[in-house]
Structures are given as C-alpha cells and as structure tokens.
Amino acid sequence: MLPPSTTLGTSFARVTVIGLGLIGSSVAHAVRAQMPGATVTGYDADPEVRAVAQAMHLCSDVADSAGAAVIDAELVVLCVPVGAMGSAAAAIRDDLPAEAIVTDVGSCKASVLAALTDALPGVTIIPAHPVAGTERSGPEAGFASLFHKRWCIVTPPDGADPVAIERVSAFWRRLGAEVELMAPDHHDRVLAVTSHLPHLIAYTIVGTASDLEEVTRSEVIKYSAGGFRDFTRIAASDPTMWRDVFLSNKEAVLEMLQRFSEDLSELQRAIRWDKGDQLFDAFTRTRAVRRSIIEQGQDDARPDFGRSDH
Amino acid sequence: MLPPSTTLGTSFARVTVIGLGLIGSSVAHAVRAQMPGATVTGYDADPEVRAVAQAMHLCSDVADSAGAAVIDAELVVLCVPVGAMGSAAAAIRDDLPAEAIVTDVGSCKASVLAALTDALPGVTIIPAHPVAGTERSGPEAGFASLFHKRWCIVTPPDGADPVAIERVSAFWRRLGAEVELMAPDHHDRVLAVTSHLPHLIAYTIVGTASDLEEVTRSEVIKYSAGGFRDFTRIAASDPTMWRDVFLSNKEAVLEMLQRFSEDLSELQRAIRWDKGDQLFDAFTRTRAVRRSIIEQGQDDARPDFGRSDH
The missing domain is CATH 3.40.50.720 (NAD(P)-binding Rossmann-like Domain)
Known part of the structure; x- marks a missing residue:
C-alpha cells in the first residue's frame, strides 16, 4: 500500500x-x-x-x-x-x-x-x-x-x-x-458495450416511438411507465458528446451493433415462430446480470430505481 | 363530475x-x-x-x-x-x-x-x-x-x-x-412501443453483453454505470410474464421491431459513413420526449433517476 x-x-x-x-x-x-x-x-x-x-x-x-x-x-x-x-x-x-x-x-x-x-x-x-x-x-x-x-x-x-x-x-x-x-483499445471495446451501444439503442427507440402514425406522441409519453421511460433518460444526453463518441469509436460500436442485431433477429424469429421456451430461457439468464450489478454497488437496489417511494 | x-x-x-x-x-x-x-x-x-x-x-x-x-x-x-x-x-x-x-x-x-x-x-x-x-x-x-x-x-x-x-x-x-x-387493438399497438419493444431490446442487449468473448462479464458489470445498467433493470423482469406478452402481442411487437430495426440501420449507416450532422439531429430531437415525460409526471425529474444523492 x-x-x-x-x-x-x-x-x-x-x-x-x-x-x-x-x-x-x-x-x-x-x-x-x-x-x-x-x-x-x-x-x-x-x-x-x-x-x-x-x-x-x-x-x-x-x-x-x-x-x-x-x-x-x-x-x-x-x-x-x-x-x-x-x-x-x-x-x-x-x-x-x-x-x-x-x-x-x-x-x-x-x-x-x-x-x-x-x-x-x-x-x-x-x-x-x-x-x-x-x-x-x-x-x-x-x-x-x-x-x-x-x-x-x-x-x-x-x-x-x-x-x-x-x-x-x-x-x-x-x-x-x-x-x-x-489499454486504450480494450477500453473502447468494453465501453462500446457498456455505454455506447446502450446510448445508440436508446436514441433509436425514442426516435422510433416519436415517428409512429397510429400511436400518437402523447400516448407514448402517457404510457411510458411500461418501460419506455427508462430509455428516454439516456436518450436525453448531450447530442454533441454522443455524436463524437460514435464517430470516434466507430469500429467497436459497429461490431457490437452487429452482434446486437443478430441477437435481436434471433428473438424476433422466436416470437414469430412461437418458440416460448427459447424466449423464457433468454429472459431468465438476464436476471443474473442485474443481480451482479447490484451486488457490486453499481446500481440502486430499490425496485424501479426507487421511483415509487414505498 | x-x-x-x-x-x-x-x-x-x-x-x-x-x-x-x-x-x-x-x-x-x-x-x-x-x-x-x-x-x-x-x-x-x-x-x-x-x-x-x-x-x-x-x-x-x-x-x-x-x-x-x-x-x-x-x-x-x-x-x-x-x-x-x-x-x-x-x-x-x-x-x-x-x-x-x-x-x-x-x-x-x-x-x-x-x-x-x-x-x-x-x-x-x-x-x-x-x-x-x-x-x-x-x-x-x-x-x-x-x-x-x-x-x-x-x-x-x-x-x-x-x-x-x-x-x-x-x-x-x-x-x-x-x-x-x-379499444383492445389500439392498446396493444400503444403498449408494443411503450413497453413490449423496450423490454425486448433490454433483454437482447443484456444477452449480447453476456456473450462477448473479448470483454468479460465482470467488465460489463463493473462499467455498467455508462448506460448499460439502465437496461438491466427491465431485463430483470419476470420471464414467464414476458414470454407470454411477446407471444400474445406478436403482430404489433413484430411491426414495432421492424420499424426499430430500420431506424437502427439508418443510424448504423450514419456512423459508418461519418454523417455527424445526421447523428446530431437524431440525438437532439429525443431530448424533447424526456422533457414531456417529466412534465407529465410519468418519471422522476432527478438526474440519473436520483441515484446519485446530491
């Protein structure tokens, strides 16, 4: 020491x-x-x-x-x-x-x-x-x-x-x-998945939701507590900073995005073909990640980020 | 009244x-x-x-x-x-x-x-x-x-x-x-975007992050405060409930997913071809959605969901 x-x-x-x-x-x-x-x-x-x-x-x-x-x-x-x-x-x-x-x-x-x-x-x-x-x-x-x-x-x-x-x-x-x-390169790959890809996805879904015809913007906002609102927080981050991040860490972000898209296509296919067991398994293993994040003090353990004060 | x-x-x-x-x-x-x-x-x-x-x-x-x-x-x-x-x-x-x-x-x-x-x-x-x-x-x-x-x-x-x-x-x-x-059908389209799609994406990215070879699971957890941890919360939701949701609201979810994937591809292309202005514009308009959600009392206005007590 x-x-x-x-x-x-x-x-x-x-x-x-x-x-x-x-x-x-x-x-x-x-x-x-x-x-x-x-x-x-x-x-x-x-x-x-x-x-x-x-x-x-x-x-x-x-x-x-x-x-x-x-x-x-x-x-x-x-x-x-x-x-x-x-x-x-x-x-x-x-x-x-x-x-x-x-x-x-x-x-x-x-x-x-x-x-x-x-x-x-x-x-x-x-x-x-x-x-x-x-x-x-x-x-x-x-x-x-x-x-x-x-x-x-x-x-x-x-x-x-x-x-x-x-x-x-x-x-x-x-x-x-x-x-x-x-090492700088390794940093960039780690952050591509823990930070850059999440931001890109959040920006995307908030944009997608804003562009619908049948579902109005006011409905999206009104019923956002079903999950959407979680994404809007990071999609409110500084646009200049994030533009630069994606352009500066292009290769690592594009690679993570490719993996994400493949995984999303797999779940999409499971939904289309009623593969309930596959969905269940995919949704089960993700719980452990949340548990580890909380155990390591990297997030608030209170349900709903402590929004509901009870 | x-x-x-x-x-x-x-x-x-x-x-x-x-x-x-x-x-x-x-x-x-x-x-x-x-x-x-x-x-x-x-x-x-x-x-x-x-x-x-x-x-x-x-x-x-x-x-x-x-x-x-x-x-x-x-x-x-x-x-x-x-x-x-x-x-x-x-x-x-x-x-x-x-x-x-x-x-x-x-x-x-x-x-x-x-x-x-x-x-x-x-x-x-x-x-x-x-x-x-x-x-x-x-x-x-x-x-x-x-x-x-x-x-x-x-x-x-x-x-x-x-x-x-x-x-x-x-x-x-x-x-x-x-x-x-x-109407039930309209409900299903609204929730497909405000709840079902966000959950599917959160489950996907948490899965993607768990499957990397070069970046370890422990690195993902350690550096999750960069954005990733926000997704892990909803990816910790009940797997049985969510399996059923996706199978029951299949058509609306698949349609929203299609739109999301198109929008993601567009941003992916903007990154690949260094289209900084397009990224900046996309990241700017999403801020307004967050503002409206907070104005309408549908989320906590404190930065970082109030995690950092300051």
Missing part, C-alpha cells in the same frame, strides 16, 4: 479544467471539495459558459483563453467532447508548462490518445475516463460527488511514466473514484 | 384476486388500503405462493382453489401471465356468481379478451391494464401505492355494459390510478 499521495508530494496544487460542462464542472466541484489546498482554473470555449462558471464561483479563476488557463498548471484535465480534444490540446500547446501532465475524461480512448499525442508532442499524456455522468449537460449540472464510488479507467500509452500514471490515478481516487488501468 | 363511487353503490364489497405475484399482491394491498370496507380473497395456483400470502396476511382470506376463491365475489381480478388467462378463467367458471364482473391486469388486451370471452360465456368481462410495475416478482414484491398516479387502461369489448365499465374504472381510481378507455 502506498501512503496517501500528498505525503509523497504527488498531489497537484494547480489543476486546470478545460471545458466546463457536466463532467468538467463536476471535476471542479470535486477538486474544491476533496483537495482544499489546490487551486482550480477553468476555461470553456463558450463565453456564456465562462460567465455562468464565473457567477457560480465554480473555479478559483476562470481564464479568458485556453492558453492563460494552463500557464502555471500542474495538471490539465480536458473535459471537451472527444471530437474536440485535438483542437483543445492545440489551443494550450504553446502555454503549457513543460512538467505539466495532461489528462482527459473522454469516453473513447484510442482516438483521444492519438489526437492528444499528435497535438502535444513531448508532453506527458495520461488519458482517463471516469465512467460516470447523468443525462444533464452544462456547468450547472455538475456536482462534487459524481465520481464517488464510480470507476475511472486510466489508459496510459505504452511506455508512459509510472509516476505520472500514479499521480493521475491518485487524483481520481481523491475525487472519490476507484481506478483501473486498461 | 360523478360523486364518489360508494355513494352510487357501485363499489365492490368482495374482491377476489387470482394470481398473487407483483401485481396481484399490489392489488390486494391497495384494496385493503383504499377500500377498508371490502374483503379481499386471494388465490394462486402455486401452493408456496398461497402459503407466503397467508403468512403475510396479504388477503382477508386465501382460498385453496380458484373456485372457492370466487364463490361470493363481486369482482374477480385475474393477475396471472397473459398466456394463463384462459385457464385461470376456466378454473373459476363453475363457481362464479352470475352477477360478478371479471377483469384482469394483462399487458395484452386483444388476446386476453378473446381468451376470457371464450372461457366465460355470458359473463361480464371488462379487461384492464394498469401500466405500472417493477422488476421484482412474487407476493412479497407488491405494495399498495404501485398504481398511484399511473395510468390504467380499461379496454371494454364492444357493447359492454356502461355501468360495469364505470364500476371497474372507479375501482382502479380508488386504487390511485388514472383511467383511460381504449
């Missing part, structure tokens, strides 16, 4: 957060809550978001440019959509201190690592992905406990400095997360 | 619940909570379930046979899987009082109406579907407030007695539900 990171002098005194949406603002809140000695400098490309962050006193300081935001940073956390990582990195290149570490929170890791390596030659880059979020967006959506007991997957490039890896890992642990190391 | 149903003498003094799973036990709880003057007789084909119900004092009385359970019933509520409705009805036929009304809670209405009409010639049958539930099953899963502020769709057959329709509607309103009348 390592002693607490501060005694090793590995903690960061000056953290810069670039991108102040749900995740960036949650990082800012969490740093202020969990690392009282650190200063947090924020920046967002959108002046309105900067003004909101300023008014909220989200950060110690909100800078007027990406360069000014990183000028004395020890750690830079890029919290922009994955498609914008390259340009966000390019915008800080000239002002980044030589010893600074750059990390990010993107949902795809291979493409982000490539973009950051390309934009920031010679810089210590330790990408990460906190598997946490809500369907809300923007600087006002963040909160300090977002990462609490969630996993943060750190995906260092081959040959990365072990001290830098440990400092970034310790940072996320300070914010409440449990840290796992993973 | 009608005065409260009791003053019209339309309330039921003796209610029999056949099938004491999640819904049946919730009906029993709700009747005892909301209709203190009424007796509730329960029956379940499974002797273990009867013993649990007995031990819980779920009903005024738990009968040893379906016939004995209905012998003096004014209202019989069939709460068995939709595929078992016909045999449950046949089991009460000989003992059912002539003036009793039979209703049910099945998730498919055309097939249930046909099965009940067939099994109970000359009986007043007013099918209904409370659009409420959780992923739990069994007599211990029920609770009195399950139907509170949820919709109950009453689907009377052509030419049904208006007084009987109103009595069944008033019963559900007493249990806390809001009642809507609908």
Whole structure:
C-alpha cells in the first residue's frame, strides 16, 4: 500500500479544467471539495459558459483563453467532447508548462490518445475516463460527488511514466473514484458495450416511438411507465458528446451493433415462430446480470430505481 | 363530475384476486388500503405462493382453489401471465356468481379478451391494464401505492355494459390510478412501443453483453454505470410474464421491431459513413420526449433517476 499521495508530494496544487460542462464542472466541484489546498482554473470555449462558471464561483479563476488557463498548471484535465480534444490540446500547446501532465475524461480512448499525442508532442499524456455522468449537460449540472464510488479507467500509452500514471490515478481516487488501468483499445471495446451501444439503442427507440402514425406522441409519453421511460433518460444526453463518441469509436460500436442485431433477429424469429421456451430461457439468464450489478454497488437496489417511494 | 363511487353503490364489497405475484399482491394491498370496507380473497395456483400470502396476511382470506376463491365475489381480478388467462378463467367458471364482473391486469388486451370471452360465456368481462410495475416478482414484491398516479387502461369489448365499465374504472381510481378507455387493438399497438419493444431490446442487449468473448462479464458489470445498467433493470423482469406478452402481442411487437430495426440501420449507416450532422439531429430531437415525460409526471425529474444523492 502506498501512503496517501500528498505525503509523497504527488498531489497537484494547480489543476486546470478545460471545458466546463457536466463532467468538467463536476471535476471542479470535486477538486474544491476533496483537495482544499489546490487551486482550480477553468476555461470553456463558450463565453456564456465562462460567465455562468464565473457567477457560480465554480473555479478559483476562470481564464479568458485556453492558453492563460494552463500557464502555471500542474495538471490539465480536458473535459471537451472527444471530437474536440485535438483542437483543445492545440489551443494550450504553446502555454503549457513543460512538467505539466495532461489528462482527459473522454469516453473513447484510442482516438483521444492519438489526437492528444499528435497535438502535444513531448508532453506527458495520461488519458482517463471516469465512467460516470447523468443525462444533464452544462456547468450547472455538475456536482462534487459524481465520481464517488464510480470507476475511472486510466489508459496510459505504452511506455508512459509510472509516476505520472500514479499521480493521475491518485487524483481520481481523491475525487472519490476507484481506478483501473486498461489499454486504450480494450477500453473502447468494453465501453462500446457498456455505454455506447446502450446510448445508440436508446436514441433509436425514442426516435422510433416519436415517428409512429397510429400511436400518437402523447400516448407514448402517457404510457411510458411500461418501460419506455427508462430509455428516454439516456436518450436525453448531450447530442454533441454522443455524436463524437460514435464517430470516434466507430469500429467497436459497429461490431457490437452487429452482434446486437443478430441477437435481436434471433428473438424476433422466436416470437414469430412461437418458440416460448427459447424466449423464457433468454429472459431468465438476464436476471443474473442485474443481480451482479447490484451486488457490486453499481446500481440502486430499490425496485424501479426507487421511483415509487414505498 | 360523478360523486364518489360508494355513494352510487357501485363499489365492490368482495374482491377476489387470482394470481398473487407483483401485481396481484399490489392489488390486494391497495384494496385493503383504499377500500377498508371490502374483503379481499386471494388465490394462486402455486401452493408456496398461497402459503407466503397467508403468512403475510396479504388477503382477508386465501382460498385453496380458484373456485372457492370466487364463490361470493363481486369482482374477480385475474393477475396471472397473459398466456394463463384462459385457464385461470376456466378454473373459476363453475363457481362464479352470475352477477360478478371479471377483469384482469394483462399487458395484452386483444388476446386476453378473446381468451376470457371464450372461457366465460355470458359473463361480464371488462379487461384492464394498469401500466405500472417493477422488476421484482412474487407476493412479497407488491405494495399498495404501485398504481398511484399511473395510468390504467380499461379496454371494454364492444357493447359492454356502461355501468360495469364505470364500476371497474372507479375501482382502479380508488386504487390511485388514472383511467383511460381504449379499444383492445389500439392498446396493444400503444403498449408494443411503450413497453413490449423496450423490454425486448433490454433483454437482447443484456444477452449480447453476456456473450462477448473479448470483454468479460465482470467488465460489463463493473462499467455498467455508462448506460448499460439502465437496461438491466427491465431485463430483470419476470420471464414467464414476458414470454407470454411477446407471444400474445406478436403482430404489433413484430411491426414495432421492424420499424426499430430500420431506424437502427439508418443510424448504423450514419456512423459508418461519418454523417455527424445526421447523428446530431437524431440525438437532439429525443431530448424533447424526456422533457414531456417529466412534465407529465410519468418519471422522476432527478438526474440519473436520483441515484446519485446530491
């Protein structure tokens, strides 16, 4: 066991957060809550978001440019959509201190690592992905406990400095997360199934339901408690972020989608040909997965997500 | 506005619940909570379930046979899987009082109406579907407030007695539900999209995720907070119930599934060909649906279903 990171002098005194949406603002809140000695400098490309962050006193300081935001940073956390990582990195290149570490929170890791390596030659880059979020967006959506007991997957490039890896890992642990190391490609396949495919399917079914002729939109909404409403939550997530995720993790998403479509066709065929036993078996084994998720503290055990207060 | 149903003498003094799973036990709880003057007789084909119900004092009385359970019933509520409705009805036929009304809670209405009409010639049958539930099953899963502020769709057959329709509607309103009348076929199309298709998709994706080779089951569970866990809740629902739903509402489910698959293929193609604008547009319009569901009180407005307590 390592002693607490501060005694090793590995903690960061000056953290810069670039991108102040749900995740960036949650990082800012969490740093202020969990690392009282650190200063947090924020920046967002959108002046309105900067003004909101300023008014909220989200950060110690909100800078007027990406360069000014990183000028004395020890750690830079890029919290922009994955498609914008390259340009966000390019915008800080000239002002980044030589010893600074750059990390990010993107949902795809291979493409982000490539973009950051390309934009920031010679810089210590330790990408990460906190598997946490809500369907809300923007600087006002963040909160300090977002990462609490969630996993943060750190995906260092081959040959990365072990001290830098440990400092970034310790940072996320300070914010409440449990840290796992993973190769970027493997991360992208895992997340394709646990996150990207579920979002794509949720977006699809909500779209399908909106386009029916015989069943009205108001009927869909009225009777959504039968199951549909569960899908609408993640289909309310940020469209820019998700557009970028699908384009950035294309191969893995398309492969998972192919498997899903095959499995769906099999159940479709079972319904068409009245194969009740096959349906029963398929619906039985899925219960065990839910049980494991609850046992491992990754979801609320209360029925109906605790919606019905009883 | 009608005065409260009791003053019209339309309330039921003796209610029999056949099938004491999640819904049946919730009906029993709700009747005892909301209709203190009424007796509730329960029956379940499974002797273990009867013993649990007995031990819980779920009903005024738990009968040893379906016939004995209905012998003096004014209202019989069939709460068995939709595929078992016909045999449950046949089991009460000989003992059912002539003036009793039979209703049910099945998730498919055309097939249930046909099965009940067939099994109970000359009986007043007013099918209904409370659009409420959780992923739990069994007599211990029920609770009195399950139907509170949820919709109950009453689907009377052509030419049904208006007084009987109103009595069944008033019963559900007493249990806390809001009642809507609908033709059985239309009900089945509406629920195919708001409930049946979501369940089929959830069961499928949980199965797909369980079958991967490169990504382990434990990784799927560990990183499920990225979206996947939302699907596991409804994929933990009762397998017998859902097998029956898909076989009973086959045509409508297959049609919705066809539309869903077309829409999914379109998004798949957009990903493959880097059509970011198309993805962005698709992901933007789905947000409005979530907003409407929350505005109409059909879901919890708290982010992440209120899981993160902040």
